[in-house]
Amino acid sequence: MIGYLAYVVLFAIGTLPIVVVTSFLSHADDRGAFRDLPRRAMVFVGSCIALAAALVLMGLYVG
Amino acid sequence: MDAPRSDARAGGEPLVAVLLTWFLPGAGHLYLGRVAQGVVAFVVVGGMYWLGVKLAGGMTFEFLDPELRGAFSVALTPEVGNLGGLIWQMRSHGFGDPGYVPHPYPSGIWIGSLLAALSGLANMALMVDAHFSARAGAERRPGLSPAVFVVAGWAVPGLGHLLQGRVLRGVIVAVLLIGLFALGTVLSEGANLSRERHFYYWGAQLMCGLPAVLTEFVSGRPPVSGSMPYIDFGLTFGAMAGLLNAVVLMDVFAWQESKLLGRDPVADREKHRNRHRSAEVEIGESAA
Incomplete structure (x- = not known):
């Protein structure tokens, strides 16, 4: 169980710089970049969950 | 009919400046008429690559496992930023020993490998400068x-x-x-x-x-x-x-x-x- 928790924490740590840096690239002003962070975080995490679910399902039912 | 050439590009075509720099450090700046910068860039960036290959004995790409060696396997290395240097290295040393016989690396391989990689990154910065200089032309502010x-x-x-x-x-x-x-x-x-x-x-x-x-x-x-x-x-x-x-x-x-x-x-x-x-x-x- 500790192992799974560690993976979730490490995923969260990896998510933070990805979301922040891409928001910085998209917005030259800091206020706009910070305002956009929650939406970007949700899209990123949601996409990762969808991709992971697809991979797990493929692993179970394909081939 | 060709579009009229804008004043902003009076110094040269950005794409030409970038491609020249990619193949030969400093060549893009020479093309743009910035002779001193071009010569210094060639000596420093080209020299870094040459020194790096010499210090590493040309063995940097022996780090790659034999099954990973192929026509495009060096395209993902930092050295690709200095394409002329990379082509020279591949022609003169390739992936090193073709027989895969274990042998010691020279003592300078770490610093040599780093220098060649840094030369690639430095040349990318030169490409950025050459492209911007050509594009900005007369519009450029101080x-x-x-x-x-x-x-x-x-x-x-x-x-x-x-x-x-x-x-x-x-x-x-x-x-x-x-x-x-x-x-x-x-x-x-x-x-x-x-x-x-x-x-x-x-x-x-x-x-x-x-x-x-x-x-x-x-x-x-x-x-x-x-x-x-x-x-x-x-x-x-x-x-x-x-x-x-x-x-x-x-x-x-x-x-x-x-x-x-x-x-x-x-x-x-x-x-x-x-x-x-x-x-x-x-x-x-x-x-x-």
């Missing part, structure tokens, strides 16, 4: 080239922003990216610092600049001493820190580019984003 800020931002993540006066952004970038690299190094117990062990991860990590370079040489690339349960995360974080710094450098470049062209960087970026969005909407509508 100020340091975007390439200067890009190099600073490479050397220390966040420094490019700090030099532009964007303190909060610079501090956040520095904390996030240097922290990510440090965490990656801890999780992989230093295994990420050896180009021989993790050839491509090392190349991505080099984009994190001096933190990566100094940690490698101070640690002396520690040997693997046991199982490393989180090495996958460690390697990924190290490489991510470098690749995300490349994204940061685009932000640094775009800001300085707008400034030197006399435009508002914030409005400029907004315009780019809106153009991107309307293109996406058009694609969506045409697909529907």
Whole structure:
């Protein structure tokens, strides 16, 4: 169980710089970049969950 | 009928300047009439590559496992930024010993390998400068080239922003990216610092600049001493820190580019984003 928790924490740590840096690239002003962070975080995490679910399902039912 | 040539491109064609620089450091600047810069660039950047290959005995690409060696396997190395140097190295040394007979590396292989890689990155900065100089032409305002800020931002993540006066952004970038690299190094117990062990991860990590370079040489690339349960995360974080710094450098470049062209960087970026969005909407509508 500790192992799974560690993976979730490490995923969260990896998510933070990805979301922040891409928001910085998209917005030259800091206020706009910070305002956009929650939406970007949700899209990123949601996409990762969808991709992971697809991979797990493929692993179970394909081939 | 050809479009009239604008004054902004009176110095030369940006694409030609970039391609010349890619094949021969300094050639793009010579083409743009900046002779002194071109000669210095050729001596320094070309010399770094030559010295790197000599110190490494031409054996850097022997780090690649035999099954990974192919026509395009060096295309993902930092050396590809200096294409002329890379072609010369591949023609003169290739992947090293074709018989895969174990033999010791020369003592200078680490510094030599690093110098050749840095030559590739330095030449990319020259390409940035040549392209911008050709594009800006007479419209250019006084100020340091975007390439200067890009190099600073490479050397220390966040420094490019700090030099532009964007303190909060610079501090956040520095904390996030240097922290990510440090965490990656801890999780992989230093295994990420050896180009021989993790050839491509090392190349991505080099984009994190001096933190990566100094940690490698101070640690002396520690040997693997046991199982490393989180090495996958460690390697990924190290490489991510470098690749995300490349994204940061685009932000640094775009800001300085707008400034030197006399435009508002914030409005400029907004315009780019809106153009991107309307293109996406058009694609969506045409697909529907």
